[in-house]
């Protein structure tokens with residue numbers, strides 16, 4: 001779908017932790033919002049001020065979107081997200097972004113998330129397994145400590161149900177060091193990395209040092 005102005009209404013708010021919040025939106029206009037897993041919406045805060053929030057739910061539910069935010073940064077986006085309550089109207093533009101999985105791509109996906117960078121990857125991975133991914137996939141998910149691993153239980157459950165899904169939650173070493181340790185070969189690999197710019201660069205360096213082409217590292221920079 002081409003990006004357009006949209007309206008929705010908050011139907012539920014959940015605190016996954018004290019600083020990671022989920023919000024459900026019921027679409028009003030359009031009634032169904034078509035997007036690709038991994039895409040985001042842009043919320044306006046003034047003529048030149050916007051904040052991006054990625055859709056945590058999957059395209060299988062086009063009438064109800066879930067957003068998920070880390071509100072610790074504490075700026076105007078975080079304050080807005082923290083203030084959302086059931087019944088609140090939300091205007092946004094979307095869908096936006098090219099951090100999406102191409103199903104026709106025969107390569108083996110390696111997903112790497114730094115903290116709240118998990119949001120697009122949660123949408124992509126959930127969607128892929130819900131619709132039948134016929135090849136192995138790996139998720140390396142880093143957070144400062146276990147309490148920051150939003151959706152951890154969900155990924156553990158997915159890994160139990162789908163032996164082809166290798167899930168590696170990491171707190172003891174850096175994201176780049178984990179990727180280095182857990183990626184013996186980059187043959188036939190495509191990487192999807194989301195989080196901070198520094199982590200994206202370090203993970204890309206590790207993978208390129210093993211011989212992966214720069215273009216085989218797709219990334220979404222949240223901060």
Ligand SMILES: Cc1cc2nc3c(=O)[nH]c(=O)nc-3n(C[C@H](O)[C@H](O)[C@H](O)COP(=O)(O)OP(=O)(O)OC[C@H]3O[C@@H](n4cnc5c(N)ncnc54)[C@H](O)[C@@H]3O)c2cc1C
Nearest residue numbers: 051052053054068069070073074075076077078119222223
């Ligand atoms: C494509 C895209 C998709 C995004 N999707 C999401 C999403 O799904 N969920 C979400 O929570 N955020 C997401 N973000 C980040 C979001 O748009 C805001 O930047 C974030 O909510 C902080 O906004 P703020 O106004 O509260 O803080 P600001 O005043 O804008 O930022 C304060 C400082 O915190 C840094 N920062 C921002 N986010 C983080 C973070 N998580 N960890 C560490 N430092 C950070 C900023 O670089 C800045 O230096 C996305 C960003 C982009 C570009």
